[in-house]
Amino acid sequence: MLTHENDSSSLAEIRVEGDNSILLVDDDKPFVTRLARAFEQRGFDVRTAESVSDGTGAIRAAPPAYAVVDMRLGTGNGLDVIEALRQARPDARVVVLTGYGNIATAVNAVKLGAIDYLAKPADADEVIAALMRDPTIKAEPPENPMSADRIRWEHIQRVYEMCDRNVSETARRLSMHRRTLQRILAKRAPR
Incomplete structure (x- = not known):
């Protein structure tokens, strides 16, 4: 359950009651470090992984309530991490991040259980908004059509x-x- 301090809708003030564990899987160490720090400041219990094997190992040890997974990891595909999380914890909320976004991989990620798909560089507020978005509310269509x-x-x-x-x-x-x-x-x- 989410609560907002002082009834403010600011994403910086969002707090997660109950299980606030999150796994960040990305092979870009500076990026994942910044994202981890931002999530910790917002009250999350953060674990990080830099490869598919590290990510699936962290899931086996303790499946998180939330995950942010890079699609292309140096050692494999982030879809493997999403699939492992979905098997270990079907109620987990997953957002996929990638610098190589495309419709086909977004569809695969959603089929495996991801709730959103964001292009890098995404900041912590965008990721948290995607993780916490009410699933019944549709995302806004893009203002600019594709070239x-x-x-x-x-x-x-x-x-x-x-x-x-x-x-x-x-x-x-x-x-x-x-x-x-x-x-x-x-x-x-x-x-």
Whole structure:
């Protein structure tokens, strides 16, 4: 249950009653350190992990009530962490963060139980708002539509996910050279 001190709606004053454990899984150490500090200041019991194996190990030790998981970890995919958390604690609330956001991975994350999907860099207030949002309230639609470059990139990512992240098969289906596809996949999403 959430309470607001002095009836203020400021996210900085949100406190979680009961289980306020949160697991932050991200391989960007400076980013996860800043985020952990911000969550601690807001009353959360924070644990961090920098890899899929560290994240799943932390979940096995004590499944948290909340989690913030980076989609692309150096050692694997954040979806594996979400799946492990969903099996260990189905009521956990998970937000996915990524610098490589795309519709296909967002859909996969939501199917596995994530409640929201945010693009990096996201600040602590945005993440907390996503974690605490009433599930019956729909998120506001974006003010600016996607550019043509972004739509192309989304389509490539969707096909890549449908091919189980197999670069050669994705390139074949898109009638694209494999190296060209690899360069596109290595870049951040266009705006």
